[in-house]
Amino acid sequence: EAGVAQSPRYKIIEKRQSVAFWCNPISGHATLYWYQQILGQGPKLLIQFQNNGVVDDSQLPKDRFSAERLKGVDSTLKIQPAKLEDSAVYLCASSLSGLAGGETQYFGPGTRLLVL
C-alpha cells in the first residue's frame, strides 16, 4: 500500500515570497490533515479536510495561509507571503474516515521549509 506522498521535500525561499506544498493521501482515505512542526515542538494542526470540505481550520493563519482539496483527493497548502517564523516542517496526514477517534493517522515524509 502506497503511503502519503508529499512534495517538494525541501524548499528554501526568502521572506515575502510565496510557496506551495502538495499532498496525496493514501487511496480511499476521506480525511486529510496538514500539520506544522516547528523545530523542537510537536506537530500542530493547521487544517483538517473531510473529503473536500473543511472540518477545522481554527489554527490556520488565514491572512497568509490557504489550503484546498478540490476533488477530495490531493491537497495543496499555500503560504503567501512567507515570514521567517514559517520555517518548519509541513506534514500531511490522512485517515480512513476521520469519524472514529481511535483511527490511525498516517503521515507523509513532510516538506521542510526554510524562510530566509
Added chain:
Amino acid sequence: AQSVSQHNHHVILSEAASLELGCNYSYGGTVNLFWYVQYPGQHLQLLLKYFSGDPLVKGIKGFEAEFIKSKFSFNLRKPSVQWSDTAEYFCAVNAGTGRRALTFGSGTRLQVQP
C-alpha cells in the same frame, strides 16, 4: 482545549536498559491516546494507541503503554532498549468525540548508546 506534556526532552540510555517515557494530558472528557515514533530520516509512524478496553496496550517492537485515567497519564515503556530504538517519540491525544485532529506533545529524543 487539550494539551499534552512530555517532561523528558532528551533521554540517553545504554542498550538493554529499561525505558519509560512520561506523557500527561489535559482534557476532561473521553480521550484516545497515541504514541508515534520518528526514526532518523523517516516519517512519523504509529507505535501504539489506546481508545477503549484494556488500559495496557502493546505496540510494535516490544513497546507498551499504560493508560491511567486517574493520573491523566499514558507512559510508554520498553523493558530492554536497542540501539535501533534511537528516535524521537511523540505522545498525542484526541477527544473521544468530535474533533479528530491530534494534539501532540513536544516529543522526547531517545538516544541509545551501544
